[in-house]
Amino acid sequence: MTDKITVTGFVATQPVVKKVTGDLLITSFRIASNQRRFDKGRDRWIDGETNWFTITAFRHLAANVSASVVKGDRVVVHGRLRVRDWEAADNKKGTNVEIEADALGHDLSWGTTAFTRVSLSTGSANGDGSAVPGEDTADVFPDDVDDDATIHSDPLWGAPGVVGVSVGAGAGAAEDGDEKIPF
Known part of the structure; x- marks a missing residue:
């Protein structure tokens, strides 16, 4: 079973598009998502932990994302969550957290956008x-x-x-x- 997730954050890397096998386009980029909360004791907003996600979009969504999204934009991403452990040849280990996007757009809480069908x-x-x-x-x-x-x-x-x-x-x-x- 694939888990669905919706994440808001800012685009941390410029989206990169690749064409593979025939006409299949893939766009990928990283987003940073952090939660802010108001600390009543300090009377100010404080940042929580930052979560990093690799976003991957395919086909027409990939083309639309590459034409619409740039580094620094605030976005909302909805898609399938994939968490994978990896190990490099030099014994470095890590975990990739990826979202295969089903829908992606600008976060209108932070600004406006124009839509072109x-x-x-x-x-x-x-x-x-x-x-x-x-x-x-x-x-x-x-x-x-x-x-x-x-x-x-x-x-x-x-x-x-x-x-x-x-x-x-x-x-x-x-x-x-x-x-x-x-x-």
Whole structure:
């Protein structure tokens, strides 16, 4: 049986996206979640222990997370909890606490956000949720995205809701090593 968990916290690492086996996208990042409580004796707020989680999102959620979430954002994550012990070759031991996200979004207790609906068939966004004319699923996952590609949103080069892929030199990038391909 898989345990479900909902966690709030701040994004502690920039989300990283990888493309594996065909068109499967995986986005992962770390969040820090700590509880604050009011200490009446001291008449002030104090921080509790910080819990660290690795968040992993798949497929369309992975693409949407990479276009929407950046380091420092406050988020709410709901998903399946996985706790795994590990041991390295040098006898170091530890425990990974991972949440495989089913749903993820900004924590509106800390600010506001704008929502842009994305067509699941094309992965495109044009404000009204319909597909952008001329786009199909072949355009959504470019063939030259490799395991080292980082997918991100960049308002300086793309329209709102457009995601881009920075492709490393090994995947046919421009001479400057940072070709941006519309996604």
